[in-house]
Amino acid sequence: MGASVQLRSIDMDLKKEIERLSGQKLDACYLCGKCSAGCPVAPYQDIPPHVVMRMAQWGSKKVLGSKMIWNCASCGTCYTRCPNNIDVARVCGALSQISRREGLVADKVAATLREKFVESVKNNGRVHELSLVVAMKMASRDYLGDLDIGIPMFLKGKFPLFGHKIKDLNNFQKLFDSKKKGDK
Amino acid sequence: MPAYAYFPGCSLEASAKEFDTSFRAVFDKIGVGLKEIPDWSCCGSSQVHKVDKDVATAIAGRNLVLASDIGDIVAPCAFCSISLKEAIIKLEHEGPIRSTLIEAGLEYLPGSVSVISAVEATYRAVEEGLIDGKVQSPLTGLKVAAYYGCLLVRPPKIAQFDDPENPSSMERIMVAVGAAPVDWSHKTECCGNAYIFVNKDMTLNLVRDVLNAAIEANADAVVTACPLCQQNLAMRQPHMKQNYGLKREIPVLYFTQLMGAAMNIDGQQLGLSGNIVRLINKRQQEAKEVG
Secondary structure, three states: OOOOOOOOOOOOOHHHHHHHHOOHHHHHHHOOOOHHOOOOOHHHHOOOOHHHHHHHHHHOOOHOOOHHHOOOOOOOOHHHHHHOOOOOHHHHHHHHHHHOOOOOOOHHHHHHHHHHHHHOOOOOOOOHHHHHHHHHHHHOOOOOOOHHHHHHHOOOOOOOOOOOOOOHHHHHHHHHHHOOOOOO | EEEEOOOOHHHHHHHOOOHHHHHHHHHHHHOOEEEEOOOOOOHHHHHHHHHHHHHHHHHHHHHHHHHHHOOOOOOHHHHHHHHHHHHHHHHHHHHHHHHHHHOOOOOOOOOOOEOOOOOHHHHHHHOOOOOOOOOOOOOOOOOOEEOOOOOOOOHHHHHHHOOOOOOHHHEEEEEEHHOOEOOOOOOOOOOOHHHHHHHHHHHHHHHHHHHHHHHOOOEEEEEEEEEHOOOOOHHOOOHHHHHHHOOOOOOEEEEHHHHHHHOOOHHHHHHHHHHHHHHHHHHHHHHHHHO
């Protein structure tokens, strides 16, 4: 995916959806590039964050197929330095949600991490790290990688076989049906 | 005795349990109570945020409500502290999420609780003189690189602690236990987060840069205050030395482990390896000889 975007018109529906899910004002971005200059993961991605912002401003569907939106590490460097107070990680988060819904996920392993993490939280109230690690090893097909680390950790009791389930799981799970602004 | 509502977080129950045990041991020694929040749940984390930010705020909010009877929250993990801090800011204005909480039997009252990280709590204790007289075995001669990573001090509007680009609170803590912090470049660079499971090559490149910067600054050890930072930095060093140009292996510890060593807390309780204890003793011995 190149850095230049050619579009005839702005897809306002997509743009509004990104703004709603991210809580960020996309037009506040004037493309100074500070986010990309400081982004630790940008050198390893297809497009840098300020290009994500530009494509989001245009409501370009192409951005939904980018790897960058899945690999944002939420480090907060861009948000810290943005002269216009935009949390770019939230924009990447919103885009990844839409990309999943539309079946345009460019990094399936990153999507699995998110899915398994949230599943573990929802089912137990807390994350069970061992289940998550095993799921990630399966997803990335790195079955034997890091066994030299994992086995000693297991032996030190750092990977308990069973996770802790919270007591009030029933009420906790109600929180996943969170009300939105405008809901009745 | 002053007391905090303690939010350990999921990692401190498992992969980062030495952060939990060392933090509890140090705070016990300095006489600050930690009362674990009953039936606490996930903080919301960055992963839940990316699936639904309102759900993340709601589940963080549950912990705020549960803590409000105890007192202000201390959450050692950087992800936990930032998620809980952000929820406090969000819940001020998000009536609908507060309604969701009420439906789950949890009433959140804005202003009822505040959140700080373990570094902030320790920094306060140092400033208040609570560790005076507790440092029986100062870590003289031990050069440490204080590594903050991302979320302890960022984003500043949420973290509301220290300087987001060049923080110094952990250095202040290390000086208080007799160690010598080094001046270095990568204090707040990202360790790659959980992307070690997604894009290993990218993460190892990021980690290598952080560790090499600490090594170039001549540090004996790196101290951290986040489970993911500690594990990413510590775990694959032989592999990185062979394949990623890591200059040498370097110990990576939680800052509370080193504090505990300076307070003569049992090494096993702190999760300190024999190698680290020997390194500390060696530096103390050298410092004595120099006089």
